[in-house]
Amino acid sequence: MNKKVLAVAGISGLLMVGGVLSASASTSGYDLFKTAVKKTHTINSFTAHTSASLSDNGKEMYLVDSLNTANLKDESGNSNVSVTNGGTTTKVDYFSKANQTVVKSSKDDKYYVKEESEHKKEFKHKEHKDENLSPKMQKDVEAIFDALTKNYQDKITAKDIANGNTELQLDLSKNQIPTVGQAVVSFFLKNIDQRKNHMEKAEFGSLQFADLKPQLPQLTNNINVSRVVLKGVVDKNEYLVGQEATIYVSGEDVNGTHHDLVLKLANKFDQLNNSKVTNVDLTGKKVVKVQDKHTGHED
Amino acid sequence: MPNLQNEWNKLLRKKSSIVLFCLSALFPLLVGPAIQMMQNKFGFTAFDGESFPLVILSLAVSFYLPLLLALCVSDMFAGEQEQKTLSFLLVRPLSRFKLFTSKIVCTGIYLLTLLMLVCLSSLITGAIWLENFTFSGLLISLSAFLLSWFPLMAIGILLVFLALWFGSSSKALTFSILLYLVMVVLTYLFPGIAQWLPAYDNDWYQRWINSGFTMVTMGRTIYLVSFSALFFTVGYYKFSRKEF
Amino acid sequence: MPVLELQNVTKQYKNGRGVENISFSVEHGEIFGLLGPNGAGKTTLMKCIVALSHPEQGKILINGYNVMEHFELAMQSVGTLISGVEAFDYLTAYQNLLLAARLYPSLEKGRIDEVLHWVGMEEHKHEKVKSFSTGMRQRLYLAAALLSKPSFVILDEPTNGLDIEGKLDFQELISRLAKDEGVTFILSTHLIDEVERLCNRIAILSKGKIIAEVDKNQLAEGQTFESFYINHIRKGKEVNQNAQLTK
Numbered sequence: 047m048n049k050k051v052l053a054v055a056g057i058s059g060l061l062m063v064g065g066v067l068s069a070s071a072s073t074s075g076y077d078l079f080k081t082a083v084k085k086t087h088t089i090n091s092f093t094a095h096t097s098a099s100l101s102d103n104g105k106e107m108y109l110v111d112s113l114n115t116a117n118l119k120d121e122s123g124n125s126n127v128s129v130t131n132g133g134t135t136t137k138v139d140y141f142s143k144a145n146q147t148v149v150k151s152s153k154d155d156k157y158y159v160k161e162e163s164e165h166k167k168e169f170k171h172k173e174h175k176d177e178n179l180s181p182k183m184q185k186d187v188e189a190i191f192d193a194l195t196k197n198y199q200d201k202i203t204a205k206d207i208a209n210g211n212t213e214l215q216l217d218l219s220k221n222q223i224p225t226v227g228q229a230v231v232s233f234f235l236k237n238i239d240q241r242k243n244h245m246e247k248a249e250f251g252s253l254q255f256a257d258l259k260p261q262l263p264q265l266t267n268n269i270n271v272s273r274v275v276l277k278g279v280v281d282k283n284e285y286l287v288g289q290e291a292t293i294y295v296s297g298e299d300v301n302g303t304h305h306d307l308v309l310k311l312a313n314k315f316d317q318l319n320n321s322k323v324t325n326v327d328l329t330g331k332k333v334v335k336v337q338d339k340h341t342g343h344e345d
Numbered sequence: 346m347p348n349l350q351n352e353w354n355k356l357l358r359k360k361s362s363i364v365l366f367c368l369s370a371l372f373p374l375l376v377g378p379a380i381q382m383m384q385n386k387f388g389f390t391a392f393d394g395e396s397f398p399l400v401i402l403s404l405a406v407s408f409y410l411p412l413l414l415a416l417c418v419s420d421m422f423a424g425e426q427e428q429k430t431l432s433f434l435l436v437r438p439l440s441r442f443k444l445f446t447s448k449i450v451c452t453g454i455y456l457l458t459l460l461m462l463v464c465l466s467s468l469i470t471g472a473i474w475l476e477n478f479t480f481s482g483l484l485i486s487l488s489a490f491l492l493s494w495f496p497l498m499a500i501g502i503l504l505v506f507l508a509l510w511f512g513s514s515s516k517a518l519t520f521s522i523l524l525y526l527v528m529v530v531l532t533y534l535f536p537g538i539a540q541w542l543p544a545y546d547n548d549w550y551q552r553w554i555n556s557g558f559t560m561v562t563m564g565r566t567i568y569l570v571s572f573s574a575l576f577f578t579v580g581y582y583k584f585s586r587k588e589f
Numbered sequence: 590m591p592v593l594e595l596q597n598v599t600k601q602y603k604n605g606r607g608v609e610n611i612s613f614s615v616e617h618g619e620i621f622g623l624l625g626p627n628g629a630g631k632t633t634l635m636k637c638i639v640a641l642s643h644p645e646q647g648k649i650l651i652n653g654y655n656v657m658e659h660f661e662l663a664m665q666s667v668g669t670l671i672s673g674v675e676a677f678d679y680l681t682a683y684q685n686l687l688l689a690a691r692l693y694p695s696l697e698k699g700r701i702d703e704v705l706h707w708v709g710m711e712e713h714k715h716e717k718v719k720s721f722s723t724g725m726r727q728r729l730y731l732a733a734a735l736l737s738k739p740s741f742v743i744l745d746e747p748t749n750g751l752d753i754e755g756k757l758d759f760q761e762l763i764s765r766l767a768k769d770e771g772v773t774f775i776l777s778t779h780l781i782d783e784v785e786r787l788c789n790r791i792a793i794l795s796k797g798k799i800i801a802e803v804d805k806n807q808l809a810e811g812q813t814f815e816s817f818y819i820n821h822i823r824k825g826k827e828v829n830q831n832a833q834l835t836k
Contacts, residue, residue, distance in 0.1 A: 054578045061571035066540055069564025186534070193533040197551040200561035221485055222555045225392055225400050233389035268476050269390045347691040354688070358680055429675040433685070436639045436671055437692040437737075438664035589641045589674075 075202035075214050076195070079278060080188070082286040089285070091117040091321040095314045102263055103306055107132060115321045120144060122323045132261060141326040148326050157328060160336045198222075210282035218274045231295060232269040235262070263305050265297035272296050279314075287315045348439055352451035356417070362455075365413055369459050370466045372409075373401045377470030394471035394478030398486035399550075401467040406493050406547045407529070410459060411500055415521035417455055418504045421448055424514030432589040441585045449577065452501050457494055464490040489550035495566070499543035499573045500525070506580040509587065543572055590653050591616050592741045592773045593638065598647035600637055608634050608797045611647070615741075615775050615790075620767055622784040623777040624818055625794035631777040632672055634794070635745040638775075639669050651741065668739035670730045672746040678719040682710055682729050685718060686736060693737040704732040707762055709755075723750030731759065735766070741773045742766075748783060760786055781815045788814065793821050 093115045100108040109130040116123035124141045137152035149158045192199075198216060205213045272294045279288030290312040298304055356362050377397065384390055392400045425431035434444060468486060472478045504521045511517035528544035539545045546552075546565055553562055591614035601607040608630040615621040625631050636642040638649055640656045649656045654663035676685040686701045705711045708728040718726065727750050734742055744763075748756045764787060766772040778784060784791055791814055792802040801821045808817060 051578055051582045055575055055582075058571040058574035058578065062541075062568055062575060065564045065566070065568030065571060067564070069561045069568065070540060071560075071564075189536055190533055192536045193539070196536060196545075197548060197555055200552070200559055201555040218555070221396055221399065221482070222551070225396070225403070228392060228396075229389045233387070236389065268393070270393060270477070347694065351688045351691055354684070355677060355680070358684065360679075428678070429673055430677050432641050432671070432674045433676055433733075434688065434692065435641060436664075436669040436674060437689055438661045438667075439692050440661050443661075586643070588643060589636070 075204035076199035078204060078212060078280055078284070079202065079214050079286075082278070082280040082284050085284050086286040086315070086318075089318050090119050091115075091323070092318050093316040093321045095316065097310075097312050099308075099310045100262075101308045103304075107261065115323050117321065117323045122325070124323060124325070139326075143325065148328070150326075156332045156334050157326070158334050158336050159328070207279070211287070212280045213288075214278040214280065216274075216276040218276075220270060220272045223271050223274055227274075228271055231271050231293075232297075235265045235269055235295065235297065263299050263303075263307070265295075265305060265307075266300050267298040267302075269295065269297035285315065285318055287318070289313045346443070346447055346450070348434065348443055348447040349450055351434065352421070352447050353454065356421075356451060356455060359420075361416075365416075366458070366462060369409075369413075370462045373398075373463060373467035373470045376401065377467070377474045381474050392475075394475035395482030395485075397471040397475050398464060398467040398482075399489055401463060402486070402489055402493060402550065403548060405460075405463050406497065406550075410456070410493075410497055411525050411544075411547075412522065413459060414452070414456060414497060414501045415504055415518055415525065417452060418501060419508050419511070419514045419517035419521055421452065422505060422508040423511040423517035426587075426589065427513045429589070435589065442581060445581050445584045449502065449505060452505070453494075453498055456497055456501060460490045460494055460497075485554060489554065492550040492553055493547075495569050496543050496546035496549055499546075499569045499576075500528075502573045502576045502580065503543060506576045506583065509580060509583045543569060591650075592619075592652060593621075593775060594648075594650040595634075595638075596648040596650075598634070598637060598644045598649060600633055600642055600644040602633075606630065606633070606797070608637070608794070611794075611799055613792050613799060613802060615773060617773055618767070618771055619790055620763065620774040620776060620788045622788035622791040622814070623775065623794055624781070624784055624791050624814075625777075625779065626822065627779060629794045630797040631779075631794055632745055633797075635671055635743060635777055638743060639664070639667075639671060641671065641674075666737070666740045668734035668737055668742040670734040670742075670744045670747050672749060674730070676718045676726065676729060676733070679717065681715050681717050682721075682732075683714040685729065686733060689733050689736055696737060700736060700738070704735050707735065708732045709758060724752055724755055727751055728755065731762075735762075739772065742775075744774060744776045746778060747776065748778070748780065756783070763787055781818060784814050784818075791818070793818055795822060 093113070096110075096112045096114060098108075098110045099106060110127065111130075112125050112127040114123060114125035121144045122142060124139070127138045127140070129136045129138070135152075139150045141148040141150075145161060147160045149160075150156075198218075201218070201222075202214055202216050205215070207213045273292075274294070275290075275292040277288070277290040278286055281287045290310070292311075293309045295307040295309070296305065297307075380392075380397075422431075435441070464487060468483060471482075504524075507521060507524065508514075508517040511520065525544065528539065528542045531542065532539040532545050536545070546569060549562075549565060552565070556562060593615040595611050595613055598611040599607075599609050601609070606628065611634060623631055623634065633642060637644045638651070638656065640649075640660055643657065651663040651667060652665075656663045676682075677688070680688070682705065683701060686705070690696050690698070690701055702711060702714070705714050708731050710725065710728050710732060713721070713725065718729065721729065727747070731744075731747060734744065734747075748759055751759060760783065763774060763776075767774060774787075776783075776788065789805045790803070792799050794800075801817070803814075803817055805814075808814070
């Protein structure tokens with residue numbers, strides 16, 4: 047009888063090992079994603095083409111398109127942003143150095159300059175340092191992230207595309223989206239009214255915030271995220287060079303009209319580690335100094 | 346299996362089992378309208394009629410059902426040993442293998458009944474109180490509840506093995522709960538270790554909904570089945586050598 | 590073939606108690622008494638016979654079947670009452686017997702009422718065991734032992750907690766079953782009058798060993814089981830004392 051027990055225990059033990067190993071062996075898409083994220087975190091400079099669009103029942107109502115160059119080492123960067131909101135397009139150029147931000151919008155020919163005090167700069171610097179977690183903490187965070195995503199990891203598909211790049215994709219339908227995500231999105235959409243009132247007063251020179259804010263339909267009923275598609279492109283050096291998220295939300299407004307909202311966020315990285323930030327030359331330009339409005343933060 | 350009927354009758358004749366059955370059935374019925382009120386007040390939709398059973402399931406598999414399992418198992422093994430009633434059936438023509446198997450099968454049926462009760466009442470709640478109740482949602486929920494039986498049963502068999510080492514149900518229960526909590530914590534802090542423990546798969550219905558039948562779900566299925574077989578075998582071995 | 594046969598059975602507990610090298614057999618139709626003072630190892634031996642305990646050495650055969658290997662076959666026609674084995678106290682007397690009855694497939698349901706009547710418990714059959722006194726429990730356990738119409742019954746301290754009337758009823762019942770239905774009994778007890786009245790053969794167990802065995806027919810003129818028992822127990826003590834003195 048002992049032999050029988052030993053035999054059954056042995057066989058089931060071996061099968062158990064086989065099961066665990068075969069399950070953990072095939073999450074390569076997720077592993078590639080993690081490696082790429084970690085590697086991409088180490089870059090010093092990049093050029094990024096970022097866009098965001100929002101459509102309501104198939105009609106595009108909001109589009110942001112921007113080209114950004116950034117050098118993380120000396121904290122300088124510039125970006126050219128164009129916002130198309132309900133048919134009208136506003137263009138804004140940002141230039142930033144360690145202690146100076148310059149904004150130029152297409153509405154006028156003035157250059158708005160904001161200087162940051164030393165105090166704030168230091169504060170900012172400190173904050174930046176804190177973002178770099180210690181290796182141990184990084185590991186803990188990674189473990190928790192692994193655990194939270196464990197049911198999604200093998201859903202990630204990897205596909206080889208041109209130039210030795212690999213495309214990773216995670217496509218989630220309604221019942222696959224975590225409840226927390228559903229709650230946050232629906233809460234945000236339902237309570238967007240209150241946020242609008244607070245933000246609308248903010249302005250930066252001639253630039254009205256309202257020009258840049260999308261006019262979302264006010265959803266009140268049956269709000270749910272019906273689909274989320276996440277894509278990532280990893281190049282042959284294992285940098286995450288492309289990211290794309292498409293979020294499908296459906297719901298009804300006060301009148302009972304059904305809305306299908308599609309939010310698409312995309313980002314492409316280029317010229318990793320060898321992007322040159324061009325700075326704006328303010329000589330001979332109309333310069334307006336802007337005071338920091340949030341003085342309360344400084345003392 | 347005549348003793349399966351014995352075990353099932355014993356379980357049903359306990360007041361605590363009836364109370365727990367009622368609680369399991371009432372839980373979604375009470376939570377449903379409460380959630381609906383909260384959603385209206387704070388303006389969010391975490392779930393609707395279609396996904397409500399799944400939310401209830403995720404709550405049930407993480408704490409409620411493992412706790413009920415631990416209660417049932419510690420009482421059925423350590424508790425009966427403590428009260429010297431285990432041998433009441435053992436001195437009849439009933440082999441230890443049959444007694445052990447019938448107790449485990451009974452635990453399995455108990456677990457399935459609990460799952461189906463929670464499933465049914467959350468489906469009803471979803472259909473009555475929440476918007477967007479669909480037939481496909483019903484099918485998904487039903488399969489998710491059925492799938493959840495496997496990891497929970499693997500935990501149940503592990504707890505049986507542990508209960509055999511204790512001479513009192515309260516000790517066995519305390520230890521089972523502690524062990525379960527450790528397994529849950531490990532899942533979040535050391536997934537590499539936790540993938541060898543069945544609590545890792547508690548919410549594996551989500552994995553099935555996400556990916557269907559893949560290499561990973563197959564691997565985890567083999568793992569759960571062989572884990573159960575392993576602990577069933579060593580559990581039986583321990584049980585067959587026990588003296589009363 | 591003997592109904593029960595023990596061959597060199599040894600079972601030692603860690604605390605030093607237990608039984609050592611026990612051999613005896615019980616033949617068909619006998620009422621065999623296992624007699625011994627408290628702590629002599631009677632219950633240990635009884636638990637070994639029904640495989641609740643596992644002897645380290647030796648063999649136990651019931652109707653020719655080894656209880657460690659073919660437990661179900663060995664126990665097929667055996668009724669048991671083992672002290673320390675309890676009924677489920679959240680169930681009624683009837684429900685407890687129903688649990689046991691399910692394990693004998695050929696048994697008809699009416700049998701439960703019959704054995705409850707035998708032990709005088711029919712009016713308490715729908716009461717929960719929780720509310721029973723020790724004597725009532727003992728009656729229930731006796732009913733459980735006789736439930737399956739066994740041809741061999743193992744009784745371990747069967748009259749524990751029974752009142753005088755209960756003891757008399759018990760003795761009558763056992764004698765009747767032995768005489769009318771030819772049931773074989775093994776009975777462990779420390780009560781000599783019980784043995785005197787029922788048994789036709791006894792073995793004396795002391796400190797884990799069988800120190801004497803005698804058939805009623807073998808007793809000398811005027812000798813009873815009681816005098817036989819007392820002689821041997823006293824002798825054992827004297828031998829012990831002498832041994833200690835010579836040390």
